[in-house]
Amino acid sequence: MTPAMAEAADLVLVRAGRRGFVRNMPTKAKVGVGVLLLFVLLAIFGPLLATQNPSAATSIVENSRNIALAPTLHHLFGTDTFGRDVLSEWLFSLRGTVVLGLLTATIASILTVGVGVTAGFLGGIADEGLGLVMNIFIVLPALPLLIIVLTFLPNSGVVTIALVLALLGWSWGARVIRAQTLTLRGRDFVAAARENGERTWRLVVFEVLPNEVSLIAANFVGTFLYAVLTSVALAFLGVTPISTWTLGTMLYWAQNANAYIVGYWWMYVPPGIAVALLGTSLVLINFGLDELGNPRLRGSVGRKMLGGGRARGGAWRPTDATPVEILEPSA
Amino acid sequence: MRFIARRLGFYVIAGWFALTLNFLIPRALPGNAVESMMAKYPNLPPSAIAVLDKDFGVTCHAHLVDGLRQLSCSNGGQGSLLQQYFVYLGHMLHLNFGLSVDFYPTTVASTLHTTLPWTLGLVGTATILSFIIGTGLGILAGWRRGGRFDQAMPGFSFLQAMPYFFLAELLLLLLANTWHLFPASGGSTLGTTAGFNWPFINSVLDHSVLPAFTIIITSMAGWMLQMRNVMITTIGEDYVLAAQAKGLSTRRIMFTYAARNAILPNIAGFALAIGFVVAGAIVMEIVFSYPGVGYQVLAAVTSDDIPTMQGIFLAISFAVLLACLLADVVYVIADPRTRTRAAY
Numbered sequence: 109m110t111p112a113m114a115e116a117a118d119l120v121l122v123r124a125g126r127r128g129f130v131r132n133m134p135t136k137a138k139v140g141v142g143v144l145l146l147f148v149l150l151a152i153f154g155p156l157l158a159t160q161n162p163s164a165a166t167s168i169v170e171n172s173r174n175i176a177l178a179p180t181l182h183h184l185f186g187t188d189t190f191g192r193d194v195l196s197e198w199l200f201s202l203r204g205t206v207v208l209g210l211l212t213a214t215i216a217s218i219l220t221v222g223v224g225v226t227a228g229f230l231g232g233i234a235d236e237g238l239g240l241v242m243n244i245f246i247v248l249p250a251l252p253l254l255i256i257v258l259t260f261l262p263n264s265g266v267v268t269i270a271l272v273l274a275l276l277g278w279s280w281g282a283r284v285i286r287a288q289t290l291t292l293r294g295r296d297f298v299a300a301a302r303e304n305g306e307r308t309w310r311l312v313v314f315e316v317l318p319n320e321v322s323l324i325a326a327n328f329v330g331t332f333l334y335a336v337l338t339s340v341a342l343a344f345l346g347v348t349p350i351s352t353w354t355l356g357t358m359l360y361w362a363q364n365a366n367a368y369i370v371g372y373w374w375m376y377v378p379p380g381i382a383v384a385l386l387g388t389s390l391v392l393i394n395f396g397l398d399e400l401g402n403p404r405l406r407g408s409v410g411r412k413m414l415g416g417g418r419a420r421g422g423a424w425r426p427t428d429a430t431p432v433e434i435l436e437p438s439a
Numbered sequence: 440m441r442f443i444a445r446r447l448g449f450y451v452i453a454g455w456f457a458l459t460l461n462f463l464i465p466r467a468l469p470g471n472a473v474e475s476m477m478a479k480y481p482n483l484p485p486s487a488i489a490v491l492d493k494d495f496g497v498t499c500h501a502h503l504v505d506g507l508r509q510l511s512c513s514n515g516g517q518g519s520l521l522q523q524y525f526v527y528l529g530h531m532l533h534l535n536f537g538l539s540v541d542f543y544p545t546t547v548a549s550t551l552h553t554t555l556p557w558t559l560g561l562v563g564t565a566t567i568l569s570f571i572i573g574t575g576l577g578i579l580a581g582w583r584r585g586g587r588f589d590q591a592m593p594g595f596s597f598l599q600a601m602p603y604f605f606l607a608e609l610l611l612l613l614l615a616n617t618w619h620l621f622p623a624s625g626g627s628t629l630g631t632t633a634g635f636n637w638p639f640i641n642s643v644l645d646h647s648v649l650p651a652f653t654i655i656i657t658s659m660a661g662w663m664l665q666m667r668n669v670m671i672t673t674i675g676e677d678y679v680l681a682a683q684a685k686g687l688s689t690r691r692i693m694f695t696y697a698a699r700n701a702i703l704p705n706i707a708g709f710a711l712a713i714g715f716v717v718a719g720a721i722v723m724e725i726v727f728s729y730p731g732v733g734y735q736v737l738a739a740v741t742s743d744d745i746p747t748m749q750g751i752f753l754a755i756s757f758a759v760l761l762a763c764l765l766a767d768v769v770y771v772i773a774d775p776r777t778r779t780r781a782a783y
């Protein structure tokens with residue numbers, strides 16, 4: 109999302125008010141929010157539905173009777189090679205991944221907004237210095253660094269992993285926020301507030317930040333996606349402790365049990381699909397936020413559009429090459 | 440040229456930062472290479488540990504004394520942290536990454552020498568292909584906004600959100616293990632001699648199809664969505680309208696006028712995307728047992744081979760920095776504005 113688009117999106121938000129916001133949301137975003145909500149609800153209430161706690165020690169005798177069972181009515185998602193109920197694992201893992209993602213996105217957003225706004229608003233040496241740090245963190249490859257840090261930190265909990273992930277994932281957003289703050293800083297309403305004798309922190313909190321809401325939201329969603337995909341990869345590698353259940357941990361066990369080769373599809377399909385769906389919902393939400401800010405991006409035909417579009421009928425659009433092509437033969 | 444000089448200066452600083460980080464992390468966090476060795480071979484005599492200490496340049500390690508973890512340090516003539524730092528920088532300058540725990544006493548540099556070319560070749564080629572294909576499809580989707588292809592866009596976001604290794608496992612299951620179209624693991628067929636001969640090249644190509652396909656499919660969507668969005672915005676510009684009014688051919692307007700300008704953010708965003716591609720490729724290599732650094736990372740993680748991990752981190756960091764620098768050079772060629780004023 110470009111700064112100009114973000115501004116337009118904020119304008120739409122302000123105009124539409126709180127009730128109209130949902131109605132004005134592009135369909136893609138509605139689908140995305142719906143799926144995300146479903147996952148969040150599952151993360152909150154899912155473990156209550158689980159028949160067993162995958163982390164708790166269960167009777168080995170009982171589990172040994174249930175090794176690698178295909179899905180049945182009793183075990184809806186089957187059981188894994190340790191005899192544990194896959195559905196229960198899945199519900200707990202979903203919570204683990206959603207919590208990790210939200211925590212990472214929250215911490216990273218605080219860093220992003222803090223650094224981005226400071227650099228953009230203060231300018232000068234602060235901007236140069238922070239800009240350098242941002243750019244360095246953008247080019248540093250996060251995954252190899254995460255592997256080293258997390259291998260050194262054995263038995264790291266969810267909070268530690270989230271902190272490390274956030275520390276390596278804040279920079280791109282900060283660059284975008286910085287650019288937007290830079291354009292806002294020079295606006296008349298900020299200048300007017302400054303002339304009124306407002307303090308710097310008031311200028312930032314009440315004049316600048318409210319105009320960056322959609323940008324911050326888009327960044328939050330993007331970081332959420334990064335956290336989900338990266339944490340899944342790390343767990344799959346076995347870098348993060350296997351005692352915390354995340355969707356990556358399930359995929360780690362599936363790989364460990366050779367589930368792909370032996371054909372225990374119920375061990376890897378539920379976590380794989382869950383990650384892909386969760387990720388898709390986040391991508392769709394960002395799609396929608398983009399469209400909110402730039403009505404031109406709305407692709408569907410026959411919808412009410414803010415800018416001139418196909419829906420307006422007669423309006424000639426450059427994408428429509430037809431007028432030029434029709435004119436040629438007749439002339 | 441000022442732009443390139445500025446960027447070059449930045450990459451020097453970024454490279455120095457990566458080096459320093461690589462120096463500080465092992466010293467700030469618990470655990471070290473000798474402890475990994477001691478975990479691997481529990482009954483090492485003290486004399487052997489002393490040799491290992493010297494080889495790995497370790498001064499402190501934890502012992503279990505009566506079940507309690509105690510840290511004992513010997514300042515084996517290593518000097519202050521600052522002195523160590525300069526010794527370390529000297530080592531790095533000579534590509535001396537220390538010794539591997541897994542293949543002690545082989546150096547990390549020589550293990551990297553065998554794995555890095557595989558990864559660079561595969562990831563490099565796949566990234567370029569995915570950039571070209573993704574950007575091309577993005578141009579088409581953006582040009583025919585609302586068309587059938589464009590409406591399939593959310594479907595591609597599904598690919599973008601899919602973990603690389605999961606797609607890799609599925610491809611492996613279907614194309615290699617079930618239908619036997621492609622080899623399931625490795626980088627080349629056993630028995631072929633590495634070098635510039637057709638059987639070897641053929642087997643390398645054959646083995647790289649599935650891994651490359653995985654990278655291209657999953658990373659393509661990002662380029663595509665970005666290109667489509669910028670393309671749509673660019674098409675609304677007056678100069679595109681003017682070009683159309685002049686009666687230029689559709690293809691010319693599409694590529695020379697719209698795509699030519701819309702591609703700039705895609706090149707500028709290269710730095711962010713390459714990080715994702717590399718991360719995905721590392722994990723993907725494990726699935727295909729591809730003999731690159733990703734596979735090496737897994738081995739290093741399992742045995743806490745910290746020197747190898749550090750070597751891989753540095754090698755990947757510098758490869759990424761180099762790729763970003765190349766992207767910057769392309770950007771300067773593509774955007775004349777960078778040649779007249781200092782951007783960024």
